Amino acid sequence: MRIYHTKKPGIPDKIVAKWQRIVDQMARVIGVPAGLIMKVDPSQIEVFLSSVTEDNPYEKGERADLNTGLYCETVMKQRRQLLVTDALKDTEWDHNPDIELGMIYYLGFPLEWPDGEIFGTICVLDVKDNPKATSYAELIFEFKEAVETDLCVVLQLAEREQLIERLQDQSEHLQQMVTERTAELQQANEDLKIAYEELKRSETKFRTLFDSASDGIGIYDMNGQFIEVNQTACELLGYNRAEILQMSPMEVDIPEYATKIPALIQEVSQNGHKISETIVSCKDGSTFPAELNSCLIDYEGIPAILSSLRDITRRKDAEVALQESEEKFRSMFQHSAAGMAVFSSDGNILQVNSALWQFLGYSEDELLQLNAFDPIHPDDREDVRSFFEELVLGKRQFFHFEKRFVRKDGSIVWGHASAVLLHSSRNNSFCVMALVQDITERKKAEVDLKESEKKYSTIVEKGNDGIVIVQDGLIKYANSKAAEITGRTKEEIIGKSSLEFVAEESWEWILERENERLKYGRRFPDKFELYGLCKDGSKVPIESSSSHIEYEGRPAIMSIARDMTERKINEKILIEKTKAEASNRAKSEFIATMSHEMRTPLTVIIGYADLLEMQNFGTLNKEQERYVEHILESGKHLLSLINDTLDLSKVEASKMELYIEDVSVTDVIDDVRTTLMPLTSSKNIDLLANINPDIVTIKADKMKFKQILYNFVSNALKFTPEKGTITIETRPMNDMVQIDVIDTGIGISEENMKKLFQPFQQLNNHETREQMGTGLGLTLVKKFVELHGGEVWVESEIGKGSTFGFSIPIDLESKPS
Numbered sequence: 001m002r003i004y005h006t007k008k009p010g011i012p013d014k015i016v017a018k019w020q021r022i023v024d025q026m027a028r029v030i031g032v033p034a035g036l037i038m039k040v041d042p043s044q045i046e047v048f049l050s051s052v053t054e055d056n057p058y059e060k061g062e063r064a065d066l067n068t069g070l071y072c073e074t075v076m077k078q079r080r081q082l083l084v085t086d087a088l089k090d091t092e093w094d095h096n097p098d099i100e101l102g103m104i105y106y107l108g109f110p111l112e113w114p115d116g117e118i119f120g121t122i123c124v125l126d127v128k129d130n131p132k133a134t135s136y137a138e139l140i141f142e143f144k145e146a147v148e149t150d151l152c153v154v155l156q157l158a159e160r161e162q163l164i165e166r167l168q169d170q171s172e173h174l175q176q177m178v179t180e181r182t183a184e185l186q187q188a189n190e191d192l193k194i195a196y197e198e199l200k201r202s203e204t205k206f207r208t209l210f211d212s213a214s215d216g217i218g219i220y221d222m223n224g225q226f227i228e229v230n231q232t233a234c235e236l237l238g239y240n241r242a243e244i245l246q247m248s249p250m251e252v253d254i255p256e257y258a259t260k261i262p263a264l265i266q267e268v269s270q271n272g273h274k275i276s277e278t279i280v281s282c283k284d285g286s287t288f289p290a291e292l293n294s295c296l297i298d299y300e301g302i303p304a305i306l307s308s309l310r311d312i313t314r315r316k317d318a319e320v321a322l323q324e325s326e327e328k329f330r331s332m333f334q335h336s337a338a339g340m341a342v343f344s345s346d347g348n349i350l351q352v353n354s355a356l357w358q359f360l361g362y363s364e365d366e367l368l369q370l371n372a373f374d375p376i377h378p379d380d381r382e383d384v385r386s387f388f389e390e391l392v393l394g395k396r397q398f399f400h401f402e403k404r405f406v407r408k409d410g411s412i413v414w415g416h417a418s419a420v421l422l423h424s425s426r427n428n429s430f431c432v433m434a435l436v437q438d439i440t441e442r443k444k445a446e447v448d449l450k451e452s453e454k455k456y457s458t459i460v461e462k463g464n465d466g467i468v469i470v471q472d473g474l475i476k477y478a479n480s481k482a483a484e485i486t487g488r489t490k491e492e493i494i495g496k497s498s499l500e501f502v503a504e505e506s507w508e509w510i511l512e513r514e515n516e517r518l519k520y521g522r523r524f525p526d527k528f529e530l531y532g533l534c535k536d537g538s539k540v541p542i543e544s545s546s547s548h549i550e551y552e553g554r555p556a557i558m559s560i561a562r563d564m565t566e567r568k569i570n571e572k573i574l575i576e577k578t579k580a581e582a583s584n585r586a587k588s589e590f591i592a593t594m595s596h597e598m599r600t601p602l603t604v605i606i607g608y609a610d611l612l613e614m615q616n617f618g619t620l621n622k623e624q625e626r627y628v629e630h631i632l633e634s635g636k637h638l639l640s641l642i643n644d645t646l647d648l649s650k651v652e653a654s655k656m657e658l659y660i661e662d663v664s665v666t667d668v669i670d671d672v673r674t675t676l677m678p679l680t681s682s683k684n685i686d687l688l689a690n691i692n693p694d695i696v697t698i699k700a701d702k703m704k705f706k707q708i709l710y711n712f713v714s715n716a717l718k719f720t721p722e723k724g725t726i727t728i729e730t731r732p733m734n735d736m737v738q739i740d741v742i743d744t745g746i747g748i749s750e751e752n753m754k755k756l757f758q759p760f761q762q763l764n765n766h767e768t769r770e771q772m773g774t775g776l777g778l779t780l781v782k783k784f785v786e787l788h789g790g791e792v793w794v795e796s797e798i799g800k801g802s803t804f805g806f807s808i809p810i811d812l813e814s815k816p817s
Contacts, residue, residue, distance in 0.1 A: 008113060009158035015150050019049050022143050023122075027051035030124055030133045030140075034058055034103065037111070037147065038072045038120040045072060048120060055127075057101040069096045071106040072121040079110050079118075081137065085129045102127045107137060109144040114152045114607075122147055152611075216309035219299055222269060224248040224261060227299065233309060238283035249307070254279045254287060264294065268305050272296045280309065289316045339415070339436035342422075345392045347372040347385075350431065359415070359438055361407035372432075377404035377412065391421050391432060402439060414443040466542075466563070469549070470498045471556040485542065485563045487534040498559075503531035503539045532561070541568050605631070658701040658787055660812055665698060665737070666691055668706050669728055672713055679714075683722045687713070690729045695737050699811045704784040711781045712741040712804045719802070720745035733807060736790065740805040748796040756794060781806070788812055 011019075019037055027035030028051075035051035036058055047062040066073055071093075075082045084106040087093035098106065108123025122144050124133055210217065216233030220226045229244045237244065237252055250258040257278040268274050273295045280290045294307040333340050339356030343349055349368055357367045360375050367375075376384050380403040387399045398420040405413050419434040466482030468475050478493040486493065486501050499507060509530070531539045541564040549558045609631045612620065620628065669689050673680075680687045698705075709728070716726045724744040731738050748756070756778055785792050790808035 008117070008119075009154055011150075011154060012157070015154065016049070018150065019147060020052075022146065023049050023051040024053070026122075026124060026140065026143055027053045027056075030130070030136045032105075032124040032126045032130060032133055034125040035123075036072075036125070037122050040066075040076060040118055040120050045070065045120065057103070058125075064097060069093065071096065071098055071125075072108060072123060075108045075110050075121045075123070076118045079112075081107075081109050081141075083107050083134060083137070085134070098125065104128065105130050105133065107133050107140060109141055111144060111147055111151070114148075114155055119148075119151060149616075156617075213308075217306065218244070218249070218309065219297070219304050219306050220249055221302065221304050222265060224250060224265060227304065236282070236309060236311065237280065243283075252280055254281050264292075265305060268294050268296050269303070277312070288313050336435075339438075341372075341434050341436070343372045343388075343432040343434065345430050345432070347388065356436060359413065359436065360405060361409055361411075366408070375405050375407075377406055380404055388419070388432065391419060392430065394421075397421065402443075405436075413438065413440045415439060464562075466561040467558065468493070468498065468561070469551050469556050469558050471551055471554060473497055476551060476556065482561060485534075485540060485561060486532055487536055487538075492535070501533055503533045506530035529564070540565055658704065658812070660699050661702055662697050663700050663702045663705055665695055665730060665739075668702070668709060669730075671706060672710050672728075675710065676713060676717060679717050680726075683717070683720070683724075685717065685720055685722070686725045688725065688727045690727060692730045692732060694732050695730055695810065698737055698808070700788060700808060701784075704787070705808070708781050708784050708806060709739065709741075711778065712806075715778065715804065716741050716743035716745060716802070719743070732810070735810055736807040737810050738805060738807045740803050742801065742803045744801040747798040747800055748794070748802055749798055753794060753796060 023035040023037055027033070033053055033055040034057065035053070036047060037049040039046045039048035044063045044065055047058050047060055050056060050058045050060050064070060071082060071084060071087075084090065084093065084104075087096060087099055087104045087106070093099060103125040105126035105128060106123060108121045111119040111122055113119055122140065124130075124140065126133060211231040213230055213232055216236045217230040218226055218233050219228040225248055226245050229241055231241075234241055234244060239247075244252075248261075250261045253261065260276075260278075264274060264276060276292050276294070278290055278292050279287050281287050289312050291310045291312045292307050293310070294305055297304055297306045299306075333351070334353050336353055336355060339359045340353045341349060341356055342351040349370055349372060352364060352367050354364070357364050360367065362370075372388065373381050373385055384401065384403060387396075387401060390396050391399055398418065400416070400418050402414065402416050405415050407413055415436045416439045417434050417436045419432055422431050422433055461479050464481065466485045467477075467479045468482050469477040475493055475496055475498055478490050480490065483490045483493055488501075493501065499510070502510065509528075527543060527545045529541065529543055532542045534540055543562045543564050544559055546557050546559045549556055551558075609628055611617070612628045613625075669691065673687050673689065676687065679685075713726060713728065720726060720743045726744075727740075727742045729740045729742065782792050785806045785808060788808040789812065790806055792804070792806040794802060794804050796802035
């Protein structure tokens, strides 16, 4: 039970009186001797209110210690409804003090403060089994909600009283501030005279800055009459100040732009600001392009528009030069002998030249419909995708690769591609430009060369054992396997002392055997073990054998070495496997714990959002309603993800339990159809059921059985277009029931079918465009079916639809585990 961390306010008398009427009415309507509202303290529980009914043994204010087996204590611990029809038939209640009062029937609900802390319970008790009371469970639940609503009001009233106290404190503070401010204003009045003199000097400075600004500045009223200009504007236009002040902005623009001035004045007056371009006509008849930055100001007490005029002749010239440069690039792009393409940052093909679509065997229009990775050979596609993503993310400036491409006719060609990330300053966007050269003939020549080399490769090079030849203490030859064992290349081994590649603990043994060979002519043992020294400093166990040979006309020793790492590792597999399984269980338990802790505050957030949406405490405007709707949508989506993660973690940690009961297959199917009716209606989809009459009831976990069927049908809804059909079929199969969900949707490719039932895996590309989810639904379905001792399967054909099916035992209790 949650321990109190915050002090809660007392319950006002009016609410207490209201609650008393609730428990009285509840006891009378249901026909029980006792209707109670219980309140919990940290270590005791109190009869907060008791119905005024005959034979009620409970009195208001009575207290009892916790941990004594009370019905209400169980409700508060479990935080859910508790129904006990006859406590005498259940040994769990043998020590319940309520039984000593004769109360063997109990129906109660927990009462919670808005922050989730337990207030107590609301319940009814009887001296006998009372089916009528059980039928009124929904009424008691409505009383529970009414009491919890009052608890929310109590907190709000307490907060309002605290706010009033703060406002009184602030009022006194403001009065003090007024006194202090009055003194400050008196001092300010004295400073005002000094400030006036400073203002006159400031105006002089402003006029200097105004006239010396690099941009021309003009101020005109809302009728379009100039009332002030700076010296720069006069110089740009060729007029003196007096001449311009007799003009309007329309007289300094060429006629095409002059007609737009009234609209500009209106837009600036409404929006406060506008940047535009115009062509200015000077006094001498010349013109130049200009940027006009206009804003609404208050000028000497009247609204006016201040416009800064900037000559953008150079910028326009640069734009023309850029356009010419782009035309040159476009010509080079189209006529390049190498294939060239431009891609968006998400891989869409934006532009290709003729060399590329001829290289790939497509028409230009066909190629523009493809993704950047579609022509790449499937075995090379992920590598190229990884390079592309690193380029777009700025992790590299360019990349090169030689990969296989698949032409339209299915033939394979090789290309050398170079790609670079380009940035457009015009719209601040990124794109990728790639150049592809056909290297198919070169690759064919390389393959022919490799095949020729393989014909002449020796058995030594093909062997699984490392072979080295030592002469005069130095390695004269080493095969690839010998280099691989020590983590080096052959070039790093040949010419070095053999002892450089042997761990120090094996030196003494080798040197003793070598001395015995030199002194007494003894040979090394046929087989012996030592530790090799890898390039990274690690040691590798080796089984070696040596023999004397003649190499290039001189005596030498040939050693054959076998890496025993795998053999050594296999000896530890059982121990490591046990550790790994323990670690995986710990991980699942940790995820389950964290998901549970996250779910509690999220539920409170959704609850408050629901209260806001109901508008019980005030009307929301449209924007607030939209915000609340977003909170609810995001909260419920996150709660669904947490619940799915929690369920998956419970299954993986072997903590998921089944609650077996008689389940009506027809009722569950009808519930699922009813729940999904809004979705099927919105898409005009027929949701049909073909139920075999031989299967009426099965023994299973009803909630999980319903979740399995709901997930399959809702999944079919996502991928079935409008006016489609979804059919639920049931049939017996020995001692199992088989249920199929058949849709006329878009179907699933063989590649994506491999991803089904994998956690956090969702289908991609055209098959699931705009479909969203947690990626755990089908994974949980498979786990739940397997917990029932069943199995799942799927059959699909692109463009024709899919069939998701599962089978579970008809009688799970009688089926051996």
